[in-house]
Amino acid sequence: MMVWGPPIWIYLWLAGMAGGAYFAAYLVNRFSRGTQEPLLRMATYLAVPTAMIGVLLLIVDLGKPLRFWRLLTEFDNIGSAMWLGTWFLLAFVASAVIMIILWNGARYVVTKEARLSLARIADIISGIGALFAVLVIAYTGVLLASSNQPLWSATYLVPALFVTSAVSTGIAFVIVTALVGDSRAVSSRLISRLAEADALVILIELVMLVVYAVWLGASHMEGAAQGLRLLVAGSMAPTFWVGVVALAILIPLILDISNWGKEIRQRGSATWLAIMTSSVAVMIGGLLLRFAVVRGGQLVV
């Protein structure tokens, strides 16, 4: 029985990418003491429409789309992952929108003190946004894990796997945008460093995926082993091996590591091409991971 179709797996991918891009940019900016704010701004501008498109898909998928507002007015079951996710998503997008307003509003403020205090408020809100970004990307996995589909709930790793994939696709999203847009806000040096970060995230994702598969195979839950077989040898195997293993993990890992430390000299250079290919592969692979898990989970009976 297929309850959740394309709108859901595309949504999980988009929400993960939006939250992941923002979280990654926030960490880069924070650890480099606020010197990478243009990157954070770019990720924020990317996150808002991406998350909104995802939400739109989510609403369209409802059996009663016009009742979507009830998610925000019913408070009787606040432990529900879907209820929490709705609010986390709202808080995340709201923080991002407020930051965009503050950043742009600063232009119209005359005094230096006022400008500084606006920047300080934006800075605080960027931290709140990061918290909700993490909760959003974790929720995309928890949503699936609190169900009775063995592929989703037999292990504790679906949220962790989705978080790593979200950050990986988020970084890739930022890189692709910067490369395509020839962005001046994000230097080529920073892009190389982001690609290196993505390689490490993908490495963590690879470990998660292997542990997830082993855990599924060892699980006593009815259907867990069957789910694993479906992924690695059944009808979802092409998606799993080509989409998840090759596109999301191996190809970008090889490309990123072989270009480790290299500078992007110019648009279209070998390194440019490698990082571009790697990032596009990560994004497509992330979508196919959501597809494999969401669809595969519902194929196991």
Place this chain on the structure above:
Amino acid sequence: MAKAALVDMTKCMGCRGCQVACKAWNGNSGEETEFNGSYENPPELSASTWTRIEFYELERGWFFRKHQCVHCTDASCVEVCPTAAMHKEGEFVEVNKDTCIGCGYCALACPFDAVHREPPLGIARKCWFCLDRVQAGIEPACVKTCPTDALIFGERDDILKKAHARLDLLTSNGHPRAQIYGEHELGGLHWIYILDGYPSDFGLPESPRLATNSIVGQWIGGLIAAGVIAAVPFWLLFRRKRRLHEDEEFTRTGGER
């Protein structure tokens, strides 16, 4: 006192009168289906088919199992519902038709595949234990119609007593594998089965679990992953040591601050 129904599959003859009674009482339309090699019909539960008799051809014979929402005490569908439309009405589980948004989460959380969300209604639909009848003191439509008394309705305690008496009779009369299903599962079901075999022989989960029983660990798993990612790639690659260098880069690339 909690009510319950007994489903004695050793008395069922597969007439499917319960299916018709359910549709008739609840005003659910028939479904157009095609012959798929079995006399089972319709092929699955759906938003408009709330109960059906499943056929199981095992080596030792031909068996039936009535499939419907079993009204768990610890109901996964209730636990996951974001709008609390899926709720408890006493010991039974019911959908509020006005507040259900049709997200389908309950259908994926149910261990028994008993909740369905399909067009044209778009909201979750399932057996509601004929609450209108039960609250008026009469038995559910399917129980009423059952010609072999495979279905009995009553106080849950009495139902369990009858179930155990029947089980004793069965085990001492050549049905060593007979068992009761639903006495303790998920805090106790309100459709209690007598099965002549293992639950998995009849498409029932051997050890059904509450969908949300691992939710705290799932959240922690996701947050730990986020923490590891923050610490390993980002802290390692972007921490302050690069500050001066990046500052230069920053100025060169025309950032504003």
